[in-house]
Amino acid sequence: MSRFASIEGLFYLAAIIAIVASLKVVTGKNTVHALLYLVISLLAVAVCFYLMGAPFAAGLEVIVYAGAILVLFVFAVMMFGLGIDEMHNAPQSKGLSLWAGPAFLGSLLLVELIFVIDNSELALQLNNQVVDAKQVGILLYGPYLLAVEISSFLLLAGLVAGYHYAKPEHRGGRL
Amino acid sequence: MTPEIMWKLLEIILIISLLIPIAATLVWVERRMIGIWQDRHGPNRVGPFGILQSLADLLKILGKEDWIPPFSDRLVFVLAPVIGAVCVLMSFAVIPFTADIGVSDLNIGLLFFLAMASLAVYSVVLAGWASNSKYALLGGMRAAAQTVSYEVFMGLSVMGVVLLTGTFNLRDIVLAQTDGWLIQSQFVGFSVFLIAGIAESHRLPFDLPEAETELTGGFHTEYSGLKFALFFLGEYLSVTLISAMSVVLFFGGWLMPAPLDTWLPPLVWFILKVLFFVFFFILLRTSLPRPRFDQLLAFGWQVMLPIALLNLLVTAALRLGGVL
Numbered sequence: 022m023s024r025f026a027s028i029e030g031l032f033y034l035a036a037i038i039a040i041v042a043s044l045k046v047v048t049g050k051n052t053v054h055a056l057l058y059l060v061i062s063l064l065a066v067a068v069c070f071y072l073m074g075a076p077f078a079a080g081l082e083v084i085v086y087a088g089a090i091l092v093l094f095v096f097a098v099m100m101f102g103l104g105i106d107e108m109h110n111a112p113q114s115k116g117l118s119l120w121a122g123p124a125f126l127g128s129l130l131l132v133e134l135i136f137v138i139d140n141s142e143l144a145l146q147l148n149n150q151v152v153d154a155k156q157v158g159i160l161l162y163g164p165y166l167l168a169v170e171i172s173s174f175l176l177l178a179g180l181v182a183g184y185h186y187a188k189p190e191h192r193g194g195r196l
Numbered sequence: 197m198t199p200e201i202m203w204k205l206l207e208i209i210l211i212i213s214l215l216i217p218i219a220a221t222l223v224w225v226e227r228r229m230i231g232i233w234q235d236r237h238g239p240n241r242v243g244p245f246g247i248l249q250s251l252a253d254l255l256k257i258l259g260k261e262d263w264i265p266p267f268s269d270r271l272v273f274v275l276a277p278v279i280g281a282v283c284v285l286m287s288f289a290v291i292p293f294t295a296d297i298g299v300s301d302l303n304i305g306l307l308f309f310l311a312m313a314s315l316a317v318y319s320v321v322l323a324g325w326a327s328n329s330k331y332a333l334l335g336g337m338r339a340a341a342q343t344v345s346y347e348v349f350m351g352l353s354v355m356g357v358v359l360l361t362g363t364f365n366l367r368d369i370v371l372a373q374t375d376g377w378l379i380q381s382q383f384v385g386f387s388v389f390l391i392a393g394i395a396e397s398h399r400l401p402f403d404l405p406e407a408e409t410e411l412t413g414g415f416h417t418e419y420s421g422l423k424f425a426l427f428f429l430g431e432y433l434s435v436t437l438i439s440a441m442s443v444v445l446f447f448g449g450w451l452m453p454a455p456l457d458t459w460l461p462p463l464v465w466f467i468l469k470v471l472f473f474v475f476f477f478i479l480l481r482t483s484l485p486r487p488r489f490d491q492l493l494a495f496g497w498q499v500m501l502p503i504a505l506l507n508l509l510v511t512a513a514l515r516l517g518g519v520l
Binding site for chain 2: 051053054076079080083084087088092093095096098099151154
């Protein structure tokens with residue numbers, strides 16, 4: 022019982038870290054600091070995955086999101102050199118009207134999330150089974166095959182667009 | 197606290213307190229070996245054969261002024277070197293030194309190693325950004341592009357191992373090599389892994405993020421004192437880590453073929469194998485020139501990626517056909 026309680030405690034700790042870090046992402050004015058908070062938030066979500074019995078998903082969360090995608094974000098910020106000007110002219114400093122809409126949508130999502138957590142007996146899932154790599158693979162290439170294919174179409178489109186932009190102009194790269 | 201946890205903590209402290217002096221000694225080993233290979237003496241004054249050189253360097257570094265540039269982003273500037281060293285040290289948690297020694301028997305050990313390797317990038321990238329100087333920024337950007345690219349091949353190259361052993365657990369991967377090391381069937385995978393490993397630990401010939409001849413020092417241009425030492429330590433630790441991972445994944449970890457395995461204890465065999473790769477890293481540094489940055493990236497995407505993919509495909513086909 023005590024082991025169970027401590028795992029639950031860890032889960033909520035990681036969840037609180039994720040929420041606080043996410044809040045810091047959207048309220049921060051320094052782009053790189055905001056990105057760092059986003060990394061922390063993703064790491065905390067990975068811990069949540071691990072505690073809920075999905076170590077494979079947790080590993081991929083860190084490798085793909087925190088380790089690759091956000092590095093590219095930081096890369097882009099460094100490349101474009103977002104400086105003091107951007108910080109002062111950023112939309113978040115221009116009053117309430119700009120963030121009222123997103124905040125409303127976000128709070129709707131929050132209510133939904135609380136409803137889901139309240140009804141799914143999280144405590145049951147916390148300790149029950151471990152979803153390993155094999156199961157993830159079987160699910161991805163079984164019932165969710167269509168979703169995998171659709172997302173691969175999306176990525177291919179992104180790849181083609183990226184290639185088009187990156188092509189040197191003298192080779193006819195203009196869109 | 198249960199005795200079990202106490203033992204684990206003791207093991208962790210022991211491993212860390214051995215690893216850090218070893219990494220520090222490697223600095224001296226490298227300078228001495230390069231000296232010998234280049235037909236000169238190298239550092240040979242402090243202690244017998246100069247072995248205490250690292251200790252002297254440490255004392256010197258502790259005595260230096262720890263300067264934080266006023267134009268830098270203080271928090272990130274201080275945090276960056278720590279991230280690097282911590283990520284590399286964390287990776288050692290999943291390395292199985294022998295059948296019994298090793299901090300964690302994590303089921304996703306290999307993924308954990310890849311995750312820590314990809315998080316270690318932040319150390320260099322953030323150091324480059326927080327320094328707020330041109331050379332450091334250029335170094336940081338090179339590091340980001342280089343490591344994100346080579347991470348892909350590193351992950352792909354070890355998937356052949358996972359295919360053949362059917363597990364992400366590093367201890368099980370070693371035990372699956374009882375009948376024969378995986379290097380026999382995964383030589384291509386090993387080559388890609390080693391090259392990607394050199395790029396990940398940004399050692400020569402792939403040390404473009406620091407490239408002192410063009411960028412004065414790259415991402416650590418503005419660093420001094422203890423923080424610079426942390427970067428240095430992280431680099432040598434990651435050399436040891438990549439060597440240890442090569443041994444675990446492709447060279448049977450602590451296992452040895454039948455007549456040899458009784459000559460020395462398993463731990464000694466493991467250390468000898470790791471040292472072999474560390475020396476190989478050092479020899480690479482002395483013998484190869486540094487490529488241009490676009491050559492590095494082109495080599496990665498045009499040569500390494502197809503090879504790694506082909507290796508994975510062929511391994512999978514042979515596995516399906518029942519050959520391997």
